[in-house]
Amino acid sequence: MGLFETDRSAQRLPVSLITGFLGSGKTTLLNRLLRRDDMKDSAVIINEYGEVSLDHLLVERVDGEVAVLASGCICCTIRSDLEQTLRDLLVKRDRGEIPPFRRILVETTGLADPAPIVQLLLNNPLVSHFLRLDTIVTTVDAVNASHQLDRQYEAVKQVALADRLLITKRDLVDDVGLLELRLRQLNPGARIETVDHGEIDPAQLFGAGLIDPEKKRIDVARWLNEHAFAEPHAHAGHSHHDRHAHHDHDHHDHDASITSFMLAFDEPLDWMAVTHWLAHLRNARGADLLRVKGILNLHGEAAPVVIHGVHHVFHPPVALAAWPDSDRRSRIVFITRGISRSDVLELWRAVRAAA
Structure with a gap:
């Protein structure tokens, strides 16, 4: 494309x-x-x-x-x-x-x-x-x-x-x-x-x-910090884990709603749908979208595309030269404040339904 x-x-x-x-x-x-x-x-x-x-x-x-x-x-x-x-x-x-x-x-x-x-x-x-x-x-x-x-x-x-x-x-x-x-x-x-x-x-x-820097090559698994997510093969649209910050009566609300999760999709994604999805997230909840990192398998693209953003600002999507390994799933890591995995998935389903 x-x-x-x-x-x-x-x-x-x-x-x-x-x-x-x-x-x-x-x-x-x-x-x-x-x-x-x-x-x-x-x-x-x-x-x-x-x-x-x-x-x-x-x-x-x-x-x-x-x-x-x-x-x-x-x-x-x-x-x-x-x-x-x-x-x-x-x-x-x-x-x-x-x-x-x-x-x-x-x-x-x-x-x-x-x-x-x-x-x-x-x-x-x-x-x-x-x-x-x-x-x-x-x-x-x-x-x-x-x-x-x-x-x-x-x-x-x-x-x-x-x-x-x-x-x-x-x-x-x-x-x-x-x-x-x-x-x-x-x-x-x-x-x-x-x-x-x-x-x-x-x-x-x-x-x-x-x-x-040591291997002088792309290392997607390390970059996505997949070691933090234990389940190696999630089904389409499911995260490896949904980690919520610990909160009890001794802690202030500052970190009570910080959440980290990863979504993995088995089938290739439509880039326009992904674009609309992330745009809706940024427009509605950009202040709470702390960090997003992902590698995408897109329809019509032979190699993966990398996305990376903080709040409302995302790096222009970048196409890698080739897949670094046999894993062809799209994987996106979210670190958010007050945005749950279910919130993000619900918006994804709504965007797909409207397409």
Whole structure:
């Protein structure tokens, strides 16, 4: 049909987002990462009002906003607009004004909702033509997380959108079992790690995008986080699991309605029906559509088509070169707030009936 652009993810620079609530260890993590030999070809963008300074690592100012760190990494601050900051970095690199870099790390402020940055990377042509979203990393303070998740929806949002959850300050608490349970219920697809003073192998942290950096190929199963869904062969239109966030009298309503589920369809889907379905979801409940990731088997398409969205904003659908394995089902992962699996399926059936 020729409706979809060809996937060129491997040609675009990966951008990873490091988020987490105030004092949860984002900058400590960055400091440790940027000292590693295998991270020397990185650019890091931090907020101008970062909680902890990276200044002790600075050795050379390139201009008013960009500096070269002792490790060889590039560091700059978001002084106005992230889109402009990203574009300026790429221009300076292409002109040879700063050392080359192969990845970008963006540290958000502790109170930031990460969704707008994800949306920028998904669907801003001035950025997404050159860059691709890789991993969303969220640091979680073992001491204060329960309190923060009870009272701050930003903290819940940071956890719900993450690909990697890093529990920090583990040495200050006796047990993190209940915290891990709550995190898994909020986001069953994210990998949870415990870190000591920001020490972690970057290979365990990054590479959550569609491209597997080690295997240098498409890895749909990993990208969809299918390890979080136990049933391997669901019937058409049925999810592997429907995970609702735990809620009891000690928890605030912030995470009570966060839900994660996957729909799998055995038969090829009609693209126009899928388009109308997702458009209805975005228009009616976009604010509660936290993240959608899927691979589709469509009528008339020999290869799968990938969709990825956050709230109202979706990346233009991308056609992969070929199916990565023998599984030809359409599979779509939803992370939502107050939208159940049955709500989504009911809308799908209504769209199909109206077609």
